[in-house]
Amino acid sequence: MHTLASLGAVKAPVVVAVGLGPAPAEGPVDSDVLSRAAGAALRSLTSRPEGAGRVVLALPAQTSAEAEAVALGARLGAYGFDRYxxxxxxxxxxxxxxxxxxxxxxxxxxxxxxAEAVNLTRDLVNTAPADLVPEDLADTAQEIARQTGLQIEVLDERALSEGGYGGLTGVGQGSANPPRLVRLSHTHPEATRTVAFVGKGITFDSGGLSLKPAGSMDWMKSDMAGAASVLAAMRAIAALGLKVNVVGYLAVAENMPSGTAQRPSDVLTIYGGKTVEVLNTDAEGRLVMADALVRAQEDGPDLVVDIATLTGAQLVALGTRVFAVMSNDDDVRADVVSAAGAAGETSWPMPLPEELRSGLDSSVADIANVAGERWGGMLSAGVFLKEFIEDGVKWAHLDIAGPSFNQGGPHGYTPKGGTGAGTRTLVRIAEEYAR
Known part of the structure; x- marks a missing residue:
């Protein structure tokens, strides 16, 4: 990419030339290539002190798909977070x-x-955790529901305790900011199918009493990226008026160490009655997700998809730009990977090996929240979640731990910080079920 002064050759004072790579042997340029190129160009322009002003995009856009790709990339590349x-x-x-x-x-x-949905996810992830405690995220969901006509229900700490949501109450009990479970729903009179999305919303993750090292904690404001992507996807689904019923759950808590925090070896009773021995309080996301997954199945969905910054092991396995897809159904896993690709996001199918289940055996409860060995941590976390999915329910699990937050330099339409990973995939899944 090169930025050139036009020297009066055209009305624009600046021309940005963006390379698209080798020309395809046949067919159009790949849509995501166009999106990344438009995003890179807009990033270079909007980073100028005076901003970008009026930008004419002259990238290939001869079809509606190309036009959408260029417009999407440009809007994503123009994103900036300057709240502070x-x-x-x-x-x-x-x-x-x-x-x-x-x-x-x-x-x-x-x-x-x-783009508005992805950028909403980015804004929420980038917000300082003191300004986005569980109640704040629930209030944001309330406002979005009011704007879009989504139905909403919020369970506070008292309702969660009385309702038996042991995962959320257990994780949240160490914080001065109590947990919330948010349920959003989009209904369409012509819909014949229902999809449920469940997002992990740990607004800050210190690790609890199993405290994280300082170097692993400074970006843990991003541990609510799954819930943010569900909220943003629900807003987009409502705006698009998709002919599908969609229910979104945000499992929201703050994981802090204190005199009231849960302890390693405590036993929690998850919503629905299954018990979990907590061997590591830093494996908290799966506890709040278990509550929400069980609750989501009560809506009778045709598909349940959860999305979470669940494990550091995801980064070890797939790096920072590829999220993992696991499922209890091979066709569902393939469909979700395909939907992610069609949405312009990179994912990879991963297994749920049955032999990992024995590593989660507990001597005192139905299951332990971590395995006895360190290997395959991303997969064993998926196996843990699978324990809370009823037989016959189709389910997929997206681990976005790495791709949700870019700690390196910006690239293409991806900024430093919150990326909005997974948001477009959720919308695409809803679109597929609407068809």
Whole structure:
């Protein structure tokens, strides 16, 4: 990518030339290549002190798919998070997309909805954890529900305790900021199928009494990225008016050490009655997810998809740009991976080996929250969650621990910090079920 002064050759003062790589032997340029190119160009322009102003996108956009890809990438690349910066000036960016596609306007409109959803996820992940405690995230969900017509129910700490949500109450009891379970629902009169999304919402994860090292804690504001992606996807689904019923659950808590925190060797009773021995309080996400997964199945969904920054082992296995997909059904796993690819996100299918279940045996409870050995931690976490899925219920688990937060430099349309990983995949799954 090169930025050049136009020297009056065109009306624009600056021209950004972006390479798309080798030309395809046949067919159009890959959509995500176009998105990344548009995103990289907008990042370079919006980072200027004066902002980008009016930007004309002259990338290939002859079809509606290409127009959507360019518009989406540009909006994602133009993202910036300046909530905490002093002396900031108002920057505006006007995008003009050159396309001969007859439905380019509709394509650009859909891109705007998707980009707003991804950028909402990014905003929530980037927000300082003191400004986004569980009650704050629930309040944000309330406001979005009011704006979009989504139905919402919020269970506070008292309702969670009385309802038997032992995972959420156990994880949240060490914090001065009590937990919440948020249920959002989108219904359509012509819908014949129901999808349930469940997101992990640990607004800050210190590790609890099994305290994390300081170097592993400074980005743990991102441990609610799964819940943020569910909330943002629900907003996009409502805006698109998809002909499918979708229920979204946000399992929200703060994992802190204190005199009231849960202890290693405590036993929790998950919603529905199954007991868990807590051997490591830093394996807390699976505890709140277990509560929400059991509750979500009461809605009778055709598919349950959970999304969580669940394990550091995900980064070891797949790095920082590829999220894992596990499932109790091979076809579902393949469909979710396909949906992620169609949405422009990178995922990889992973197994749930039966032999890992014995490592989660507990001497005092139905199951332990961590295995006795360190190997295959991402897979054993998936095996743990599978224990809370009823026979016959189709379920997929997305571990987005690495891709949800970019600790390196920006690339393509991906900024430093919160990335919005998984949001577009959830919307795409809903679209597939609407069809």
């Amino acid at each position: 910066r002093t002396g900031k000036t108002e920057k505006t960016t006007e995008l003009v997309l050159a396309s001969s596609a007859s439905d380019a306007g509709d394509a650009a409109g859909r891109a705007a909805v998707l």
